[in-house]
Amino acid sequence: MTNVIQLKNILLKYGNYTAIDSVSVDFREGEFFALLGPSGCGKSSLLRIVAGFVDPTEGEVLLDGKDMTNVPARLRPINMMFQSYALFPHMSVEQNVRYGLEMAKLPEAEIKARVGEILETTHLSSMARRRPNQLSGGQRQRVALARALIMRPRVLLLDEPLGALDKKLREAMQLELKRLQHEMGLTFVVVTHDQEEALVMADRIALMKAGRIEQVGSAAELYERPASRFVADFIGRTNFFDGVANDGKVGVQHLGELIGDVEAAGPVTYSVRPEWIRLFNRRPVDYDNCVEGVVEEVNYHGQGENVMVRLPGQPQLVTVLKPANEMTPATVVHGGKIWLAWNGRDARILSR
Structure with missing residues (x-):
């Protein structure tokens, strides 16, 4: 797959503070790429460097192999949509969408054709005469998208585009964004701090931490294959046990030896996701790892229960996902003893 944009050794400093530290990454033709990470990790700054709003201290921005590092934002075939949407309140939906084409002085016939096409694609044709204050949050977001897409950019950048929406609407718009990206065949690069959002929408994800x-x-x-403890902890939920790897096993104080895909030797973090752990009232057979603990909390969430278990000598409670449709459910009682079991192939061994 062809690389549309390549970032090479991007460094961004503000005085003595390093916002982005020697980042190299590429965005491919027609993919949905997510820059994911906690607040302050540098993801929005990286997006603004791609757009041309911020100049890097060092490094290169290449578009189709050509150096665009010092090219002004207005001359780059890239468009950016902000969280605020920045719609003109005195203009109708149609006027907002056609504004960029009018500024580009395109012929009226072409403007009408392109506006009609994009309004249909974004399901806004019936709202063309409305103003932004007459629209819902999701509708305003689609107007902002239509205004960006009508310029036919090579790349569309989206900075926290769904942050202002409620949970149900945000989930619906995630699918809508993916549909539009797939139908139009454009490269989308989205910045988000929401890992579920990135997992749903993105073909590839770059997880950032401290620049x-x-x-x-x-x-x-x-x-499934996190490169570090930070990645395993940020993407989904997991349980960690610090121990020492030796002879294909991980020794954890008070728990004994845990089996996993152990290659290294020395201090490691043993990670197992809640959905891979099974609960039993008696010690089970046919599992690589079995440990006994005490039930501290049970939280019901519709699709099942999160069971929080205290294991001997462990500072953190272990989370186990107990599905509602589990065929042979264990009896879980607050304060009662319970066995936790999982197989070594489902664990991940992370360096420390």
């Missing part, structure tokens, strides 16, 4: 990229890969790669 650096911790790992780049598909949602499945980051979830």
